[in-house]
Amino acid sequence: xxxxxxxxxxMPHLSLLGLMIFFSFFTIxxxxxxxxxxxxxxxxxxxxxxxxxxx
Amino acid sequence: MxxxxxxxxxxxxxxxxxxxxFRYDDQIVRYFAYATVGWALISFVVGLLxxxxxxxxxxxxxxPWLTFGRLRPLHTNAAIFAFAGNAIFMGIYHSSQRxxxxxxxxxxxxxxxxWGWQAIIxxxxxxxxxxxTVSKEYAELEWPIDIAITxxxxxxxxxFFATLFRRRERHIxxxxxxxxxxxxxxxxxxxxxxxxxPVSFLKSYPVYAGVQDAxxxxxxxxxxxxxxxxxxxxxxxxxxIPKAAKRPVYSYRLSIIHFWALVFIYIWAGPHHLLYTxxxxxxxxxxxxxSIMLWAPSWGGMxxxxxxxxxxxxxxxxxxxxxxxxxxxxxxxxxTFEGPLLSIKAVNSLSHYTDWTIGHVHGGTLGWNGLxxxxxxxxxxxxxxxxxxxxxxxxxxHFWLGxxxxxxxxxxxxxxxxxxxxxxxxxxxxGTLTYPDFIETVTRIVPLYWVRAIGGLLFIAGFIIMIYNxxxxxxxxxxxxxxxxxxxxxxxxxxIPANELGHHAHRVLEGLPAxxxxxxxxxxxxxxxxxxxxxxxxxxxxxxxxAHKPYTSLxxxxxxxxxxxxxxxxxxQMIRPTMDETLRYGKPSTAAESQYDRPFQWGSKRTGPDxxxxxSKYPDMWHFRHMINPRDIVPQSIMPNYGWLAKDQTxxxxxxxxxxxxxxxxxxxxxxxxxxxxEHAKQQAKVISDRLREGGVQDPELExxxxxxxxxxxxxxxxxxxxxxxxxxxxxxxGGKE
Numbered sequence: 095x096x097x098x099x100x101x102x103x104x105m106p107h108l109s110l111l112g113l114m115i116f117f118s119f120f121t122i123x124x125x126x127x128x129x130x131x132x133x134x135x136x137x138x139x140x141x142x143x144x145x146x147x148x149x
Numbered sequence: 150m151x152x153x154x155x156x157x158x159x160x161x162x163x164x165x166x167x168x169x170x171f172r173y174d175d176q177i178v179r180y181f182a183y184a185t186v187g188w189a190l191i192s193f194v195v196g197l198l199x200x201x202x203x204x205x206x207x208x209x210x211x212x213p214w215l216t217f218g219r220l221r222p223l224h225t226n227a228a229i230f231a232f233a234g235n236a237i238f239m240g241i242y243h244s245s246q247r248x249x250x251x252x253x254x255x256x257x258x259x260x261x262x263x264w265g266w267q268a269i270i271x272x273x274x275x276x277x278x279x280x281x282t283v284s285k286e287y288a289e290l291e292w293p294i295d296i297a298i299t300x301x302x303x304x305x306x307x308x309f310f311a312t313l314f315r316r317r318e319r320h321i322x323x324x325x326x327x328x329x330x331x332x333x334x335x336x337x338x339x340x341x342x343x344x345x346x347p348v349s350f351l352k353s354y355p356v357y358a359g360v361q362d363a364x365x366x367x368x369x370x371x372x373x374x375x376x377x378x379x380x381x382x383x384x385x386x387x388x389x390i391p392k393a394a395k396r397p398v399y400s401y402r403l404s405i406i407h408f409w410a411l412v413f414i415y416i417w418a419g420p421h422h423l424l425y426t427x428x429x430x431x432x433x434x435x436x437x438x439x440s441i442m443l444w445a446p447s448w449g450g451m452x453x454x455x456x457x458x459x460x461x462x463x464x465x466x467x468x469x470x471x472x473x474x475x476x477x478x479x480x481x482x483x484x485t486f487e488g489p490l491l492s493i494k495a496v497n498s499l500s501h502y503t504d505w506t507i508g509h510v511h512g513g514t515l516g517w518n519g520l521x522x523x524x525x526x527x528x529x530x531x532x533x534x535x536x537x538x539x540x541x542x543x544x545x546x547h548f549w550l551g552x553x554x555x556x557x558x559x560x561x562x563x564x565x566x567x568x569x570x571x572x573x574x575x576x577x578x579x580g581t582l583t584y585p586d587f588i589e590t591v592t593r594i595v596p597l598y599w600v601r602a603i604g605g606l607l608f609i610a611g612f613i614i615m616i617y618n619x620x621x622x623x624x625x626x627x628x629x630x631x632x633x634x635x636x637x638x639x640x641x642x643x644x645i646p647a648n649e650l651g652h653h654a655h656r657v658l659e660g661l662p663a664x665x666x667x668x669x670x671x672x673x674x675x676x677x678x679x680x681x682x683x684x685x686x687x688x689x690x691x692x693x694x695x696a697h698k699p700y701t702s703l704x705x706x707x708x709x710x711x712x713x714x715x716x717x718x719x720x721x722q723m724i725r726p727t728m729d730e731t732l733r734y735g736k737p738s739t740a741a742e743s744q745y746d747r748p749f750q751w752g753s754k755r756t757g758p759d760x761x762x763x764x765s766k767y768p769d770m771w772h773f774r775h776m777i778n779p780r781d782i783v784p785q786s787i788m789p790n791y792g793w794l795a796k797d798q799t800x801x802x803x804x805x806x807x808x809x810x811x812x813x814x815x816x817x818x819x820x821x822x823x824x825x826x827x828e829h830a831k832q833q834a835k836v837i838s839d840r841l842r843e844g845g846v847q848d849p850e851l852e853x854x855x856x857x858x859x860x861x862x863x864x865x866x867x868x869x870x871x872x873x874x875x876x877x878x879x880x881x882x883x884g885g886k887e
Binding site: 112 | 247248318324387388402405406409676678682686
């Protein structure tokens with residue numbers, strides 16, 4: 095089945111590259127975002143739309 | 150003149166000892182608000198008229214420019230680019246200035262954007278009903294308008310990014326991220342998909358053909374939904390729901406993951422529009438898998454939006470703005486659940502080409518885009534005119550009519566789509582089709598077309614109530630004097646202490662919108678390159694058939710008429726490799742069969758049967774009578790009469806230019822075929838006309854009628870080469886034999 099699906103795909107290295115980019119990007123992004131010490135910054139950011147009302 | 154002081158917000162990074170004063174340009178927001186409401190009314194009414202025509206065909210009043218095939222592109226363009234487009238710009242201009250604490254960079258560019266966009270919409274509203282179309286869905290506009298779109302988009306982008314660079318708020322709120330992704334990706338999609346060679350001022354042929362054209366078109370088409378109807382509206386959601394609820398977004402962390410996941414994954418999903426087609430299997434599978442992956446970020450975003458109301462759910466009962474916003478986000482959740490579901494090949498084999506898809510997209514546009522826009526309008530208009538909403542009761546009435554309308558619309562189209570899909574594939578015990586006559590599957594769902602029209606009518610009724618409510622609100626208010634705001638200018642990043650940059654990499658990223666934009670471009674390019682490049686370069690790997698010849702000049706003229714009339718809006722030209730389709734239409738379509746098709750005509754909906762192998766299935770006279778009055782042939786047909794095709798003249802003079810452009814695009818026409826395009830077309834028209842005259846057609850100028858060219862095209866479909874051979878060539882062949 096795999097060979098049938100890939101029959102007309104002549105750049106197999108692209109799929110490997112895509113998977114690597116995908117996996118590494120998301121892992122780094124999630125680890126970065128979930129850092130505990132970022133809570134203060136995110137709290138500040140979350141309130142940005144409300145500043146006008148709070149002023 | 151009142152003053153709002155934001156100077157403390159950036160106290161950590163003052164460049165000057167005194168805060169700067171500035172004012173917001175809300176007049177441009179009012180302009181876009183007017184345009185949103187005006188174009189919404191037009192797109193909704195055109196949509197209702199198109200819906201009524203499917204229930205009762207004479208609603209086109211026998212007027213060419215009011216006929217479904219021309220009206221449907223007008224409706225979709227008006228809904229997406231006029232209604233949703235102006236709504237996006239309204240929200241972006243309003244929220245960006247406040248989130249960035251600065252006026253838009255240039256009032257002039259803002260006005261160029263506004264008036265340029267309205268001029269483009271007007272040009273679309275004139276050219277599409279007149280039949281000037283490329284026929285690529287949501288990209289139907291001809292090349293001069295495409296260039297105008299590019300110019301106006303550049304003006305908008307320059308204005309937006311310049312505003313971003315001179316902002317007074319260091320951090321870029323997530324809504325702005327979604328706007329950046331929209332600006333960048335829409336530009337990329339539009340430019341790549343619109344590349345075409347002009348034949349004349351309002352006629353062009355795409356540089357891509359057949360399967361490649363399909364691949365690029367649906368990479369564009371799906372991402373028009375993603376980056377025009379989703380990402381900017383998500384940006385608006387992240388700004389206006391916290392504003393209306395007076396609460397910060399539920400999870401800012403989740404909004405970041407939502408953004409990157411959506412931008413990264415969405416761009417891959419286009420091929421799910423081409424499942425079971427002649428598109429290579431790998432591309433279909435890739436599109437399906439990435440579409441299913443979209444469930445996660447989409448629902449993450451929806452949950453984030455809804456939970457922003459934590460502790461304020463009681464306001465759902467009293468605040469019309471909140472009602473609309475929450476209902477919109479709920480519809481977003483429903484649509485983004487249904488989209489990946491329909492992308493699963495097994496489900497798609499049932500749903501594709503049916504009204505299920507129509508129900509799905511209207512859940513998105515009316516439910517998500519529509520209700521969110523209405524909520525924003527109910528929030529913004531009182532603020533922009535410094536007053537209170539005229540009537541909460543009327544807004545509530547609008548809400549219930551609106552969601553009832555969307556509900557009735559979706560349910561009727563789900564029922565119609567599933568019914569028709571099941572009837573198409575139903576087989577008897579003997580292995581034959583249970584419903585061999587396509588018309589049986591149409592008449593069964595016509596009652597549901599009436600129900601759908603009722604749904605649309607309810608939605609429009611609610612919308613008209615909103616217009617009245619907002620009109621009274623505006624009348625009771627006034628345009629307020631512009632407030633002066635104060636905030637510190639930002640230090641440039643190179644003036645931020647190095648140690649601070651080191652500790653706060655996130656701030657660096659946010660402090661450098663150019664870097665952020667490049668990352669966004671990379672995110673959309675990864676998917677685009679991996680998916681599109683193999684598709685564009687696989688030409689040598691495709692089973693190219695030399696047995697397939699290009700269209701004759703008359704067939705090409707007929708094809709252009711087919712495109713002009715929007716026949717593809719109801720008829721596909723792609724037989725899927727399933728038992729029922731093979732039994733009904735013949736062997737599955739191949740990529741080689743559409744290798745010269747510019748634009749491809751695979752279609753996305755079957756209100757009528759597939760035409761991929763209709764050539765020679767019926768005599769010329771059958772087609773002639775069918776085009777003049779389909780009910781002469783199929784009494785229950787809902788296809789409009791195309792009487793004007795038997796009166797209007799074929800444009801023979803342009804054929805040399807058309808073949809010449811095709812030749813430039815590597816279609817193997819000989820120089821003689823190009824030079825004698827008109828002459829050959831007239832010869833072929835004579836052959837068909839003679840046969841029609843034998844059938845009783847009495848028209849001394851029959852050869853020059855458009856219907857003859859269209860018949861030539863229809864009779865060619867499914868055949869590798871034309872039955873017609875030009876006289877000179879015939880004579881030479883005969884001479885050779887002698």
